[in-house]
Every structure is written in structure tokens, then in C-alpha cells.
Amino acid sequence: xxxxxxxxxxxxxxxxxxxxxxxxxxxxxxxxxxxxxxxxxxxxxxxxxxxxxxxxxxxxxxxxxxxxxxxxxxxxxxxxxxxxxxxxxxxxxxxxxxxxxxxxxxxxxxxxxxxxxxxxxxxxxxxxxxxxxxxxxxxxxxxxxxxxxx
Numbered sequence: 001x002x003x004x005x006x007x008x009x010x011x012x013x014x015x016x017x018x019x020x021x022x023x024x025x026x027x028x029x030x031x032x033x034x035x036x037x038x039x040x041x042x043x044x045x046x047x048x049x050x051x052x053x054x055x056x057x058x059x060x061x062x063x064x065x066x067x068x069x070x071x072x073x074x075x076x077x078x079x080x081x082x083x084x085x086x087x088x089x090x091x092x093x094x095x096x097x098x099x100x101x102x103x104x105x106x107x108x109x110x111x112x113x114x115x116x117x118x119x120x121x122x123x124x125x126x127x128x129x130x131x132x133x134x135x136x137x138x139x140x141x142x143x144x145x146x147x148x149x150x
Contacts, residue, residue, distance in 0.1 A: 006042045006097040020068055024060030027068050030101070037076040037104040041068055048096040049087040061100065069102055078104035 008014040010026055019039060020027035030038040041064060045057040053061070069081060084101040086093035134142075 004046075004095050004097040006040075006095055006099060007046060010042065010044055019071075020064065022060065022064065024057050025064045027064065034101075035078075035104050035106060037072045037078065037102075039068060039072060039102045040099050041065060041102065042097065042099040045098070047098050049093070050085065050098055051087070053098055061098075065100060065102070072102055072104055076104050076106075078106055080105040 005014065009016045009028065016031075017029040018026060019029065020041075024045070025041055025043055027039055027041045030040050041061065043053060043057050043061055045053055047053045047057070050058070065083070069083075072078065072081065082101070082103040082105060084103060085099070
């Protein structure tokens with residue numbers, strides 16, 4: 001794994017607005033927020049994608065996320081939020097280190113509402129969903145292959 005900006009933040013080499021830290025994760029305010037309270041929850045384990053995380057770090061990430069979301073909602077007053085986690089460049093991951101975006105949503109303030117950004121009031125998260133189809137036979141075969149590895 002390459003040494004990322006998040007590795008440097010974790011080591012204290014680059015300043016960040018730290019919100020939370022334990023032995024496994026750190027949460028910081030995003031320096032290029034999509035909305036007020038936009039937070040990054042970063043694993044301390046130097047894994048590039050979620051599937052590369054150890055069970056301990058993955059569990060700690062799952063444990064910390066709800067607590068961080070509750071705090072963001074209480075402080076900012078947002079009523080909704082998006083959780084975004086990209087794995088690999090084809091999925092939009094820009095920093096090769098596992099991190100989760102918590103993006104508060106404020107109707108009418110430039111954040112997403114039902115998948116449609118408010119273009120009149122500033123930046124937001126655009127979501128495009130283009131569902132395909134899956135036959136019963138395809139689902140059975142794919143499911144069988146995945147289950148075998150679990």
C-alpha cells in the first residue's frame with residue numbers, strides 16, 4: 001500500500017480537525033466538504049479497500065460509524081445523511097486508504113434530497129442509479145458461488 005495523506009494524518013504529520021479517535025479509527029472533518037459536518041471516518045489499518053481490512057478494524061469501523069453519525073446529527077441539526085464508501089479507482093476512490101464519508105443532508109441547502117442535488121444552493125452529492133436485471137437462474141448460480149467463499 002502506498003503512503004497516503006490519511007496515513008500522514010494518522011501519524012500526526014499533517015494537521016486535521018479530529019473529531020474522534022480510538023485504537024482502530026480516526027474521524028476528521030473533510031477539508032472539501034459537500035455539506036456542513038461532512039466527516040471522514042478512516043481506518044488506522046493501512047488497507048486500500050474494505051475487503052483488505054482485518055476483522056478487528058472492520059468491526060471497529062462499524063462500531064464507530066453510528067456514534068459519529070448520531071453526534072453529527074445532533075450538532076448540525078441535519079435530518080438525513082449519506083454514507084459513502086468507495087473501493088478502487090473505478091468506484092471513484094481517490095485516496096487509496098479505507099475511509100467512509102458521512103455527508104449530512106439539509107433540504108434546500110445544496111445537499112441531496114431523494115437523489116437530486118439542489119443545484120440552486122451549492123454543492124451536493126449526485127447519485128445515479130441505473131439498475132439492470134437478474135434472472136432467477138443467474139441469481140442462483142451467483143449466490144451459490146459467493147456462499148461457497150463465505
